[in-house]
Amino acid sequence: MEKYKHIFWDLDHTLWDFEKNSVAALQEVYHHFDLPSMGIPSFEEFNINYHTHNDKYWERFRKGFITREVMRWKRMYATMLDYKIANEKLASELGEAYLQFLPQQTNVFAHAIDVLEYAEAKGYAQHIITNGFENTQIEKMTNTNMLRYFDVIITSEKAMSMKPHKDIFNYALLKTGANLNNSIMIGDALDVDVLGAVNVGMDAVWFNVHQHQKDGERTFEIHSLDQLYKII
Numbered sequence: 336m337e338k339y340k341h342i343f344w345d346l347d348h349t350l351w352d353f354e355k356n357s358v359a360a361l362q363e364v365y366h367h368f369d370l371p372s373m374g375i376p377s378f379e380e381f382n383i384n385y386h387t388h389n390d391k392y393w394e395r396f397r398k399g400f401i402t403r404e405v406m407r408w409k410r411m412y413a414t415m416l417d418y419k420i421a422n423e424k425l426a427s428e429l430g431e432a433y434l435q436f437l438p439q440q441t442n443v444f445a446h447a448i449d450v451l452e453y454a455e456a457k458g459y460a461q462h463i464i465t466n467g468f469e470n471t472q473i474e475k476m477t478n479t480n481m482l483r484y485f486d487v488i489i490t491s492e493k494a495m496s497m498k499p500h501k502d503i504f505n506y507a508l509l510k511t512g513a514n515l516n517n518s519i520m521i522g523d524a525l526d527v528d529v530l531g532a533v534n535v536g537m538d539a540v541w542f543n544v545h546q547h548q549k550d551g552e553r554t555f556e557i558h559s560l561d562q563l564y565k566i567i
């Protein structure tokens with residue numbers, strides 16, 4: 336007798352390889368705008384600079400200090416400023432282009448599709464709980480052929496709440512008809528996916544792909560998605 340009936344997946348960094356896809360999208364931006372002609376000769380360096388600024392602005396956004404819109408152009412503006420280019424219009428255009436290219440990328444983690452297929456064959460109801468925009472997240476799942484595995488897609492945009500807050504998990508239970516005892520959350524972020532689930536009393540798998548040492552409650556910890564075969 337299986338304990339779980341509902342699997343709640345995180346999307347970014349759990350199924351959809353955000354890091355690889357982000358680099359690929361940025362590379363498209365770099366070539367599309369011909370940044371070498373503006374004095375940015377190394378994509379590798381541009382990539383590192385962008386991700387440094389992105390981490391900083393994303394953290395500010397997550398804490399509610401800035402809006403998503405501000406984050407989107409400022410992370411590009413700050414990157415361009417590293418090359419002495421202070422151009423708000425260009426930064427906005429780069430930011431928009433990146434967001435357009437990003438969900439078109441199709442890198443997923445090893446075993447992602449196999450595990451989704453396996454869980455479907457075993458009769459689990461599978462859902463997504465993501466801190467993201469509805470259209471963007473659906474585009475990512477469509478382009479990677481993952482959309483068909485999910486019954487209900489919960490985005491923070493629709494739920495008006497973000498993980499790790501309880502509201503988005505309660506909203507997810509309500510929308511799916513799942514309950515805490517027959518549900519499990521799988522996600523890469525210990526302080527977002529796992530903490531959020533644990534706080535409402537839901538079991539949670541920490542997908543710790545980088546094998547970080549971190550304190551924090553979790554029901555299971557895996558380093559590769561194929562380790563889920565022992566759990567679900």
Ligand SMILES: [Mg+2]
Nearest residue numbers: 345347348523
């Ligand atoms: Mg994630």
